[in-house]
Amino acid sequence: MRLLVSALEPSANLHLKYLLEELEGVEIAGIFDRSLGEPLYGMDEFSVMGIVDVLAKYFKGKEAVAEMVSLSGNCDKVLLIDAPAFNIPLAKAIKERYPKKEIVYYILPKVWAWKRKRAEKVERYCDRLASIFPFERQFYRRAEYVGNPLLDEIHLTRHPSEESETIAFLPGSRKSEITRLMPVFKATAEALPERRKLLVVPSFIAPEKVEAWYGDIRSFEVVHDTHEAVAQSHFAFVCSGTATLETALIGTPFVLVYKARTLDYKVGRFFVKLPHVGLANIIMDFEGKSPVHPEIFQDDVNPEKLLELYETMDRSRFDEKSQELRAILAHGSAKRVGEMIAQ
Template sequence: MKKILISALEPSANLHLGEVLKHLAGYEICGIFDERYGVPAYKSSEFSAMGFAGVLGLVFKARQAIKELVCLAKDCDVVLLIDAPAFNIPLAKALKNAGVKAKIIYYILPKVWAWKRERAKAVRQYCDELASILPFDEQFFVGAKYVGNPLLDEIKQFKSAPSKSGVVAFMPGSRRGEIARLMPVFKQVAGQIAAKKVLVVPPFFRDRLSEIYGDVSEFEISSDTASTLNLSDFAFICSGTATLEAALIGTPFVLAYKARAVDIMIAKMLVKIKFIGLANIMFDFMGKPPLNVELIQDDVSAKSLLNAYENHDADKFITAASELRDYLGQGSSQNVANLIKEIAVE
């Protein structure tokens, strides 16, 4: 039986991993991943703070995990690293330095087009195959192969015409800080809209609604992002993957982002992009005007959000969503699985 070492730290990485594993029946996996896929050496949830904040508290655990994964990799045929460059680049380096023979696939490449461009060189140096999910990654990574986008595997329905359900979605994010900053203004907006309001919350917050969201009596609650977006006529969304999901599905939305002042200051110094939403970033690379309104920091007000809602062009959005799907072309899971199979045979 062929064996794969996997490093999937984030919830999104595990969602994408699940799609890949559907095409890999009979393969054994080890490493870091969600328990629903087997018995990991480390659960992904143990690394939930990896990123900008909370990284210092996990440095020791990360070092120990890398040592253990290097040992595990010596008995593996392939290594699959998914996103999480702060962990996976040092892991790839450690694997190469230890003389691990298994080829390393990096799936979902670091966003070097936004910041830390030096990571492109490191990824190329320590990884054998670069599986890109954004067509323009190839401009920044030598040898990158575009394999498609995982959201085109995971989203099952796309709109061909504007919906008229009378439903509006509110998606204030999945982190407590961003929820706390956006919910007050989202509630103001909800109170001025004559529509059925649906609040999308992560499954792990459903039993703590009042603690995290406050009074949500005027909202219906959902944890199914794609289905809610497909049903909704419009959405108010915190930045993140949900903005790209809405864009691909064809649900008009406004992006609202409020962060701590220090985080915005750091971002302005380090991040070199005109937009923060993935759909708008892609349209910019396509040479097209932005798809949706982006409101950041003090621009996030009930008045500005309502203005975006009242003035959106649903027909124009449907056309743009189709262009975006054509640009991305296909899902990625089958191509990544095929790459793993090819390497395992070698």
């Protein structure tokens, strides 16, 4: 089988890597990381860093859609992963040219958070909808829950250090997140002198940017492996994002922290009508269950509040909720998506 793949983001390519292990006799073409084969475009060609880049990528994106449509004519099936701004127009263009071409969409657009009309387009242009959250069936009529990819990708469970109390600090991966959270994290770390402090710095951040973005980090032990850092910690402070769900599944008690520009925060809260920000808590809310972990925002993200939550959080209750979350997600997704493609 020849499979046309559209995977534009690092997370999508990680999911693709595990999926390919479940597929035998499949040749891939399209857009993906160069470590996985010989793509039409490498994933790196679609990273966006500024307004000039955005304009350039817009025109490159239109060109890429046209080339992908032509390439799909020589492929048996199409696999789209996340990236709805690119993949929905691509699905539409392929269906218009090749109406019988089967299109599988994996990691569906998060219409439960915003842009709910996208669901109609995905249903119209895609044949199989591989959902990674059980509650997405409320928003997509034909969604098939396949499991969650993090349960394929997380290969360890919590094993906190016996030598010293260890705390992990995860300030995110974007410059804006890091520069806003690091002063708070440093002040919090200074108030915990006897603890071992791990600072997770993504490996893709260039060394010359670390000092500019993070400042003086001599009081931390710098690590690059998020899963290992979280697993060996007794507690964690985690910037909002996928890392919060990873931490919840590993089983390390943590607090979600989010600090943005006031205008950005207000605009986000206006458009996103959800009671929680963390994925673990969102999943539990749709299941009618209580949240897994605390969430704090904006002015509440200060050393005093972080220290208070570190001291008072009910860690045994967190353990119970973490296990409950794992039971809801049930299993990884790679095997079932592989079966879906192979059928």
